Amino acid sequence: MMIKYVGTGDSIECEASCIVTRKVSPKPIFIKIEALDGTFVNFFKYKTKIRATVTIIKELNPKEPIIDDISKLDLDSTLEAGTVEIYTKSRIKLELTSNFTSTHTIQNNIVNIFTYAKIVIPWQFMLDRALSV
Numbered sequence: 001m002m003i004k005y006v007g008t009g010d011s012i013e014c015e016a017s018c019i020v021t022r023k024v025s026p027k028p029i030f031i032k033i034e035a036l037d038g039t040f041v042n043f044f045k046y047k048t049k050i051r052a053t054v055t056i057i058k059e060l061n062p063k064e065p066i067i068d069d070i071s072k073l074d075l076d077s078t079l080e081a082g083t084v085e086i087y088t089k090s091r092i093k094l095e096l097t098s099n100f101t102s103t104h105t106i107q108n109n110i111v112n113i114f115t116y117a118k119i120v121i122p123w124q125f126m127l128d129r130a131l132s133v
Helices: 124-132
Strands: 011-014 016-024 029-034 040-058 078-081 083-088 095-099 105-111 115-121
Touching: 011 016, 011 040, 011 078, 016 083, 016 115, 040 115, 078 083, 078 115
Parallel strands: none
Antiparallel strands: 011 115, 016 040, 016 105, 029 040, 040 078, 040 083, 083 115, 095 105
């Protein structure tokens, strides 16, 4: 069952993911992140812009978080947001699949390596809802 997460700070961790976005940073940043066990892990950091979804297509084995203890780990869990940071253990390439509008294309790919993704900026309606409460 697919569960969508849309809040700031929501994250997923998985062995394989499906990434769909309108725009992504062209060159990743090499970064080290401290894992929950205290070791440092090397990642390539990508930042999406405009719109993004990241879905777990293969769960971690064992099913335990590596980077963030509140990461979602279940198959088909999906992040949807305006801006998502995506961390992978090696470089990835997103394929151009179609023109979504006359100015925006859709880029996507199946990423068959460890992926950690976190929502940085949620959908605008989520921000508006938070301000009205």
